[in-house]
Amino acid sequence: MSPEYAVHGKFSVKSDVFGFGVLLLEIGNINRRFSHLDHNHNLVGHVWLLWNEQKSLEILHKYLEESCIESQVLRCIHMGLLFRHS
Template sequence: MSSEYAACGHFSMKSDVFSYGVIVLEIVSGKKNREFSNTKHYNNLLGHAWTLWTKNRALELLDEVLREQFMSSEVMRCIQVGLLCVQQRPEDRPDMSIVVLMLNGDKLLPNNPKVPDFYTKINVKSKGNSSSTNHKLNSVNELSITMLDAR
């Protein structure tokens, strides 16, 4: 879910593009965005993909199952298209018709995607030895359900 929809309830075709980009990155990595956390960088999947992209190590995102047979140019294209789709500003995201052309190789890709939406980089500072300190990165939300019955 894009931030413009989550925060303000604004839904557009660019919100769908964002969701598609998340799915592309999930397929390439074999990991779900909601369940992913990187203990080294404290990123979600989008942040992890972005970090690897900016360090020219994007192929490290690839699912181990797919590593046995893949074309690096196709994987890089998918990662780049995924990152283009999840850019923070909706107007920077491509239209789905352009995404299809980029994935097919019929359209040149822009040089570099911009920072993704929901890019989270948490700076965890701890006292003492960091190897013995446990960091809690996820909050536990409690949910209650009220059932209404007529008299």
């Protein structure tokens, strides 16, 4: 659920994009309680760290690596991150 809908009850195109971005970030991650040994960030925080280190594709499940178009995946991750923090 997008923050603008949860807080203000307003639904917009941003809500759709937010939901789609979060969905993309969660694909391949079955475990709902994301944890990482190196930090206490949630999944979105972890992806931000990877993005800043130019390692975003590390979030992909190994089965998706061979069948995806890297530039499209990076664009989707970027969109998800931008709308998450807008």
